Amino acid sequence: MPQQSPRELPEGDPFGADTLPYGVFTTPDAPERRRIGVRYGAYVLDAAAAAAAHGSAHTALLTAPTLNPLLAAGRPVWQAVRAEVRTWVTADGGAEHFHPLEGVTLHLPFEVADYVDFYASEHHATNVGRIFRPDSEPLTPNWKHLPIGYHGRAGTVVVSGTDVVRPQGQRKAPADARPSFGPSLRLDIEAEVGFVVGAPAPANTPVALADFREHVFGVCLVNDWSARDVQAWEYVPLGPFLGKSFATSVSAWITPLDAFDAARTAPPERTFPLLPYLDDSGAEPGGIDLRIEVAINGETVSRPPFASMYWTAAQQLAHMTVNGASLRTGDFYASGTVSGPDPDQRGCLLELTEGKGPYLADGDVVTLTAWAPGPAGARIGLGEVTGRIVPAPGTAAP
Template identity: 60%
Template sequence: MSWPDLPAGTGFGLANLPYGVFSTPGTAPRTGVAVGDSVLDLAAATGDPVHATGSLNAFMAQGPEAWAALRQRLRAWLTDEAHRSAVEPHLLPRRDVSLHLPVEVADYVDFYSSRHHAENLGRMFRPDSPPLTPNWQHLPIGYHGRAGTVAVSGTPVVRPCGQRKAPADEAPTLGPSQRLDIEAEVGFLVGVGSVLGARVPLADFSQHVFGVCLVNDWSARDLQAWEYVPLGPFLGKSFLTSVSPWVVPLAALEHARVPPPARDVPLLPYLDDADAGPWGLDIALEVRLNGELLSCPPFREMYWTAAQQLAHLTVNGASLRTGDLFASGTVSGPGEDQRGSLIELSWGGREPITLADGSTRTFLEDGDVVTLTASAPGPDGSRIALGEVTGRVQPARWTATDRQEGRR
């Protein structure tokens, strides 16, 4: 039992204790922990300057022993009345704080690890070929994104501009994306780096990864379709990636661990997790558009786990750095109501989505608000909340001069 008065069914109970960076009016950003509807000011409660830096990086870099020690200390503080008088003054109402990007992102990698998502896109764009490319079941496919455009939930989504060329067009034009999309994903944050030239094996996953957040990898499908051959995603992805402000410690997800789906082909030893312990995670996502529930993607269906993604990311000797973010790729399940992107939900724009107010969508319109939330099993039937990541679409910053330039 805890002495703080926690709301019934809160996903931010003592089994969770997610970390974030917050500020109050007139104060500098610092580390906090979500406890029910409150935030515990760690900089003030601990007196440790590592929590006053304005990001989680310095604490994450301390490694698993430090992470476990602080978690144990927090649980003791919040369950033993003897600590109440010292701790309670540092509990602030969550409604009164501003939340910031929790980490200084070092590198950003995005994977493509949902079989259902990959097969859906393959059927759309390669109807006369197998839905999966020959390499897909042998390695976690990914691409390097732009760390400087990773932003915290609530950051406006300015409609991106770039080159577009529909199949019937004779030449490309420059202009705002007309097929702006979402990708519901789960992200993993590296706390402890690795040495250049060394691999990180599957068994060392929890020695490097600090925690989990939600990710919306906004995507301009028309820009992406024109540019991606032969090198892959670039401007169609790099304009913004939104992350949730709370980072759930990996230790909080112990009850969510499940075996991944059965693999169809033998895996090379560095990816074979049969004896390494399962790192599938039973995380239930929800995708809402303007408050209306659109889909419920199940993360437990992901073909490649985060441990396999990390092992593959480093198998060539690439080093990890504190603050590295790698995301799962779009999470989609087998059902039509389990798809994690609009391009799947509208089947490439050919099957418009009808909303409760009678309006329809194929892709996002200006003013639309997308919110991703998620939860996972905790102890004794409880649920662990991963918070939310939200973004509102704003019109492109596109002037009359730009329009003229785009037609040249």
């Protein structure tokens, strides 16, 4: 049954008072004025208007057109604002500060500083290794000793709902004498989970596992689109480049990290001893029990479990900074493809089809959704990520 008013939340709605994700929206009457919003069921709370009405000390942060000032404010402020928002969405009055979700336009909620993509699923790495190197060990020798990753392109991180133009590039099949140029014929998805950095860290100040919560503001779904044929030809010896940098779709909603306390879970058992900066044996459980669903043109094709990821977000952040690299507000990193042990839990078409295809066609619409267990049986929702494939400029469908 549709939600009739802002505070009449349907039972079991994953966007209740325990979730409260942040986004940025505009309304038809003021399309130029971007505002911070908080999702509550099928409505968006105008956070700045509510803050001003309640005399909040954090009104200035919530009046910004992007989440970055709030991200930079640090964890004590994040927690204080979250507590205030919970009272604003549940108290009487203030209905004028809510907007129906279907009536607003959502935007990229934060300014992306740097983007890093990891390769943290043992199941994904093993499946891909078997496809690409059938006569060798599927995992490379370093895989169980460090979280493998690469620096992506921050400028092509786009908000959910943005069309994805089929990329063009060089392609060369093993039997071809020379490469050709044209639209990717093996366009793929990668179901991932992203982490948004709030509080910065100066250069040469590695972030320890125990400090993860002090720096990471929130969590979102990610589809890191991949042109497998372009990638296969270019990636040796330096890794992903044009095959990955054309588009990375992220949710319009960033769910605060604290919302997932009830979903914390231990990562898989380690099969090699870890170096001290990555050793989480004495830390809080670093996994998150997210249940992801991947749909193509409305049909569910996979349900990857994030709880199966070998490397945790805290370990990824520790590794990302151990060499002295700084953190900036708006830094963004993603888990890499999420895949589970079962055939219907694979997070990309490369795995789902054993490398044979078919891959994405022009006009295909891919949607990722997810939820996690919350307190007292509630569900914590993540905003969906959706994208439609459109043809490369000046070309017909391949």
